[in-house]
Amino acid sequence: MTAVDLPAVPRVLIAEADPWSRDLLKQVLLNVRCDARLDVCADGQHAATLLGEKTYDLILADWELPGVDGLSLLRSVRQKRRSLPFILLSSRNDSASVREALPLAPTAYLTRPLNMESLTQRLQDLLLNEGESVYCEIPPLAPGMTLPAFLERRREVCDGAPLRVDVKAAVQHSLGPEGLDLKQLEDQVHSDPQITAVLIAAANSAGYHGTPVQTLPEALHKLVPGQSMNLILGLALKHNVVLGDPGLVAYAERHWQLSQDSADYARRLARMLELDHQRCYSACILHRLGDLALLRCLEDWRQGGGALDDQTIGESLDAFGAAYGSALRTRWRLPLELRQLIAGIYSLEGGVYSREALVVNLAVQMARLTEHEGLEELAGSKTARLLKVGLPELTRVRKT
The missing domain is CATH 1.10.3210.10 (Hypothetical protein af1432)
Structure with a gap:
């Protein structure tokens, strides 16, 4: 997809099994194109159904999807649209897996933990013309909307608490010559309820098994360090994560x-x-x-x-x-x-x-x-x- 054929408002499909990785991908993408029409699903069969019903401008899919895996989705897409941008995500970084995927010409093959800067740059290249930025206005309240009705509607979909900690500074402070220092990171973020809740929830998601994780230190040690860092940095991309009033x-x-x-x-x-x-x-x-x-x-x-x-x-x-x-x-x-x-x-x-x-x-x-x-x-x-x-x-x- 080049600057000449970029759609006015791109439609994007994200297929990712883990709910917290799925949310992270969604936030990174919306940070690049807040106006994107976004479909999100958790399994390959649902993704295949959506691909049969709609025309997309970009696909991000996890190789390890349940049902129909991401590589099969890529193979199916390439049979119909050779040039459709398709970012394949995977925990497989061995040469055999790379050789298996490359003949299907993924636009990018990104291994976990994701490099957030690299992913953002890829999305910018695919979804923005050179020098372009997109601004999305906050929609006004519906006529007649009352505060109790507004809060009742938002209760089941709210994104959680605002951040107490400057996450970028916390991560930067915790990075050393040998990578992310988990004890330093814990010391930086342990007072933040939102970060604590998200990391504990992520460590108990479908991708992780065993004894339930109930504390921040347990969550940090159960998650891959890069995944912890990405989840924390991803929180800063969310709307109203810093209060202004x-x-x-x-x-x-x-x-x-x-x-x-x-x-x-x-x-x-x-x-x-x-x-x-x-x-x-x-x-x-x-x-x-x-x-x-x-x-x-x-x-x-x-x-x-x-x-x-x-x-x-x-x-x-x-x-x-x-x-x-x-x-x-x-x-x-x-x-x-x-x-x-x-x-x-x-x-x-x-x-x-x-x-x-x-x-x-x-x-x-x-x-x-x-x-x-x-x-x-x-x-x-x-x-x-x-x-x-x-x-x-x-x-x-x-x-x-």
Whole structure:
């Protein structure tokens, strides 16, 4: 495809089995051409059906697709359109695989982990004329749209929380002569709920098997380092990942700080009681994910022309924050054990609860205390009594 025959609005097919890799490819492509008409599928048979129904200007397909694999798709495409741009993605970097694919003339053969800069450049070459850029205006709100109706619609499709960490700086700081230093990367991003949730979700996706991953260190070690880096950098490409409204930023700062304080207290309490401090930290750093995701959707509302003030923000958080968090944790398929631990933060009514659940519940109660409130009442609470933690222990946790 040359500059002469570039369509006004290109239609692109992405066929990728892993949901997080699929989302990453989508974000990279939309960052190049935000106006692209995009079809996304998770298996080769669906991709083959779409290819029979529509005419595409570019295809990105994973060789390892279930059903009809990407190489078979490429073979089928080449029988009909020899010049159609087709980027073949694969985890196979051996010479035999390359020799098998090259006779079918893929436009590019990219191996995982993907080089994001190389992929972006390829897409720019294929989808933009030289010197061209595409700007997409934010669509206005539909006439008569109310904020509750808008938030209800967005709950099941929202992209999660805004970023707390500058991901480009975090990755750059973690790159050394021998590649990505996972411990350095963990130190850079461990306070960010969005990054933590995405990496844990990705490490539990269909491409990874074994014991459920419930913490950021486990996720970083289960994912290929390059995949972790790409997922983190891909988050920066998403819409409204950095809040612009000062009022929303102020709310986000409070929720981030509450998450961080809770997580720090939970880790100290868990260590004191010889429990799994990493799980407790994860549950607390994630427990405000829904509220933060809601703030990001409120930024969309504001940019679409909706009115927004401090009272509206507070009422929206009260009405929708918990529901957004529950929807995200379910849709991203965070491990049930981690979701149950997060649920212990909000309620310990009925049932049998673990000592870790008591720890995270107590940690969040501690984080909610103002600097002028003492720990005496908290030390006498049911949670503290069940943990056999008194005022001296709570005082030591707060001062550590």
